[in-house]
Amino acid sequence: MDAKEFREFGKAAVDFMADYLENIRDNDVLPTVEPGYLLDLVPSEMPEKPESWKEVLEDINRVIKPGLTHWQSPNMHAYYPTATSYPSIVGEMLASGFGIIGFSWICSPACTELEVVVMDWLAKFLKLPAHFQHASEGPGGGVIQGSASEAVLVAVLAAREQTVASYRESHPELSESEVRGRLVAYSSDQSNSCIEKAGVLAAMPIRLLPAGEDFVLRGETLKQAILEDVAAGRIPVICIATLGTTGTCAYDDIETLSAVCEEFKVWLHVDAAYAGGAFALDECSDLRKGLDRVDSLNFNLHKFMLVNFDCSAMWLRDANKVVDSFNVDRIYLKHKHEGQSQIPDFRHWQIPLGRRFRALKVWITFRTLGAEGLRNHVRKHIELAKQFEQLVIKDSRFELVAPRALGLVCFRPKGGNEVTTQLLQRLMDRKKIYMVKAEHAGRQFLRFVVCGMDTKDSDIDYAWTEIESQLTDLQAEQSLMARKAGNVADLTQHFQIHLTNDNATHEKSQ
Numbered sequence: 122m123d124a125k126e127f128r129e130f131g132k133a134a135v136d137f138m139a140d141y142l143e144n145i146r147d148n149d150v151l152p153t154v155e156p157g158y159l160l161d162l163v164p165s166e167m168p169e170k171p172e173s174w175k176e177v178l179e180d181i182n183r184v185i186k187p188g189l190t191h192w193q194s195p196n197m198h199a200y201y202p203t204a205t206s207y208p209s210i211v212g213e214m215l216a217s218g219f220g221i222i223g224f225s226w227i228c229s230p231a232c233t234e235l236e237v238v239v240m241d242w243l244a245k246f247l248k249l250p251a252h253f254q255h256a257s258e259g260p261g262g263g264v265i266q267g268s269a270s271e272a273v274l275v276a277v278l279a280a281r282e283q284t285v286a287s288y289r290e291s292h293p294e295l296s297e298s299e300v301r302g303r304l305v306a307y308s309s310d311q312s313n314s315c316i317e318k319a320g321v322l323a324a325m326p327i328r329l330l331p332a333g334e335d336f337v338l339r340g341e342t343l344k345q346a347i348l349e350d351v352a353a354g355r356i357p358v359i360c361i362a363t364l365g366t367t368g369t370c371a372y373d374d375i376e377t378l379s380a381v382c383e384e385f386k387v388w389l390h391v392d393a394a395y396a397g398g399a400f401a402l403d404e405c406s407d408l409r410k411g412l413d414r415v416d417s418l419n420f421n422l423h424k425f426m427l428v429n430f431d432c433s434a435m436w437l438r439d440a441n442k443v444v445d446s447f448n449v450d451r452i453y454l455k456h457k458h459e460g461q462s463q464i465p466d467f468r469h470w471q472i473p474l475g476r477r478f479r480a481l482k483v484w485i486t487f488r489t490l491g492a493e494g495l496r497n498h499v500r501k502h503i504e505l506a507k508q509f510e511q512l513v514i515k516d517s518r519f520e521l522v523a524p525r526a527l528g529l530v531c532f533r534p535k536g537g538n539e540v541t542t543q544l545l546q547r548l549m550d551r552k553k554i555y556m557v558k559a560e561h562a563g564r565q566f567l568r569f570v571v572c573g574m575d576t577k578d579s580d581i582d583y584a585w586t587e588i589e590s591q592l593t594d595l596q597a598e599q600s601l602m603a604r605k606a607g608n609v610a611d612l613t614q615h616f617q618i619h620l621t622n623d624n625a626t627h628e629k630s631q
C-alpha cells in the first residue's frame with residue numbers, strides 16, 4: 122500500500138467509524154452470534170495475493186461488526202465505562218502513524234516530555250497533592266501505564282523489593298528467600314480481581330480483608346490483620362485500598378488506612394481506576410481525603426476521561442523507589458541525558474521495555490475538550506445515574522442495594538437471588554441493554570452503570586422501560602406457572618380423592 126492508497130483507505134475508515142459511532146443506537150448492544158461464528162466466515166489461511174482495502178473494509182461490516190459488543194452504545198451498562206472520543210481516536214491514529222516506541226528520552230523526546238506534561242496537567246486537574254507532580258521539588262511524578270492491573274502490579278512489585286531490601290538490612294541473619302517467604306500484602310474483599318492477580322504474579326499472598334457492611338475497608342481491620350501477621354513472623358509489605366470498588370463503587374477509608382500503614386511502614390497504594398475522575402469535582406472533594414499520605418495511586422483515563430483504552434495514569438510519591446526496584450541496564454539502552462531531572466526514562470517505571478505514545482491522545486483530548494469539558498462529562502454521568510436511581514426508587518417492586526455512587530446504581534428486584542438472575546437472563550437474551558451482576562454477603566444484585574460516549578436522558582428512560590417491563594413479563598409468567606402448578610395440584614388431589622373413593626367402593630362391593 123502506498124501513501125495514495127493509505128489516504129483513501131484512511132479517509133474511508135474514518136468515515137466508517139464516524140457512521141458507526143453516530144448510528145450506534147441502531148445496533149442491539151449485545152451481538153447475536155454463536156461461538157465460532159467468525160471461524161466459518163474467514164478462510165483458514167491468509168491470502169496468497171494481496172487483496173484490495175475495499176474488500177477488507179466490506180468484510181469489517183460482514184465479519185467483524187456482527188461479532189462486536191457495542192461498548193460505546195448508550196445501552197451499555199455493564200462493568201464501568203470504557204471511554205472514547207473523536208479527539209482521542211485521532212490521537213491514537215497519529216501515534217500509530219508516527220510508529221515510535223518511547224522507552225527512553227532519546228527514543229523520542231516528545232513522547233517522554235509530553236507524558237511529563239500531561240501527567241502534571243492531570244494531577245492538577247484532579248487536585249492531587251503537589252508532590253505527585255514531576256514539576257515538584259521532590260522525587261514524585263506520574264506515568265501512563267496500559268491498565269490499572271499493570272499499575273497495581275508495579276506498585277506491588279516495587280513495594281516488595283523495597284521491603285526485602287530494608288528488611289534484609291535490619292535482619293542480616295535472615296536469607297533473602299526466608300524474607301521473601303514471609304511477605305504478605307492486604308486489600309479488601311471488595312477489591313478488583315487484578316489485585317489478587319498482582320499477588321499471584323508477585324508471588325506474595327494478598328489477604329483480602331472483610332469490608333464492613335457498607336463495603337468499606339477501614340484502618341482497624343487492617344491493623345488487626347497486620348498485628349496477627351507480625352506476631353506470626355510475617356512481613357507486611359503493601360495495602361491496596363480502593364476508591365470506587367468494582368462491585369458497588371465503595372470508598373475505602375484512606376485516612377485510617379494511611380495512619381496504620383505509616384505506623385507499620387507499609388506501602389499504601391490507592392486503586393481509583395474509575396472514581397478517580399471525580400477528584401476533579403469540588404462537590405466530590407471528600408474523596409480526596411488522605412491522598413496526601415499514600416505512596417502511589419492509579420486512575421484509568423480510559424474509564425472516565427474520554428481517552429480510549431489503553432491509558433491508565435499512575436502517580437508515585439517517590440518514583441525512585443520504582444526506578445531502583447526495576448532498573449536493569451544494557452549498553453544499548455544508555456544515552457547521554459540519562460538521570461537528568463525532568464527527563465525520566467519511563468522504561469524503569471513499567472513492566473515492558475517498549476512503550477506507546479499514549480500521551481498524544483491524552484494531550485489532544487484534553488486540549489480539544491478542555492478541563493471544563495472533562496468535568497462536564499463526569500457530572501453528566503452522575504446526573505444520568507441519579508435519574509436512573511429515582512426510577513428505581515419510584516417502583517416498589519425494586520430496591521437499592523447500596524447508595525448510588527457516581528455513575529453506578531446497585532439495585533435488584535425484591536425477592537431472592539433467583540428473580541435477579543432470571544431478570545438479568547431475560548435482559549441478556551433480548552440484547553437491548555447490557556448489565557452484569559455483583560454479589561455481597563450472599564445477596565446478588567444488578568449494577569447499572571452509565572457508559573457510552575454520548576449517553577442521553579432518553580437512553581436512561583429506554584433502559585428503565587426495558588428493565589421494568591421485563592420484570593412485569595417475568596412476574597406474569599411466574600404467576601401463570603404458579604396457577605398452572607396450582608391447577609395440577611388441585612387435579613392431583615381431586616384424582617387422589619376419586620381413586621380413594623373408588624377403591625373404597627370397590628373394596629366394599631367385594
Ligand code: PLP
Binds near residue numbers: 270
Ligand atoms: N480496579 C477497579 C476498581 C476496576 O473497576 C477495574 C476494572 O473495571 C480495574 C481495577 C481493572 O482495570 P484495567 O482493566 O485497567 O486493568
